[in-house]
Amino acid sequence: MTCRFCEAKQVEHWFGSWCSQCRQIKNLCNVYGYERVLEILKKCCIRDEDQLEKKIEKHKKQDHGDESYEKPKTRSKAEKI
Numbered sequence: 001m002t003c004r005f006c007e008a009k010q011v012e013h014w015f016g017s018w019c020s021q022c023r024q025i026k027n028l029c030n031v032y033g034y035e036r037v038l039e040i041l042k043k044c045c046i047r048d049e050d051q052l053e054k055k056i057e058k059h060k061k062q063d064h065g066d067e068s069y070e071k072p073k074t075r076s077k078a079e080k081i
């Protein structure tokens, strides 16, 4: 059966109505409140084109400059031990 929320993935359990991802979303809503989660989503995800471009540019400059990604030094150090 298909998830009733995203209507794309298969449900987590045969007796359930939600897929595992949507279940996580629902759990977050239960913890923080549906109104608060909706507010956060609106503030963070709904942006006009100009805002999106600015955010993408900012992200590119801040982080790695391009698509390449280097592991943090602390992580690689930890792996050696």
Ligand SMILES: [Zn+2]
Residues within 6 Å of the ligand: 003, 004, 005, 006, 007, 008, 009, 018, 019, 020, 021, 022, 023
């Ligand atoms: Zn779903």
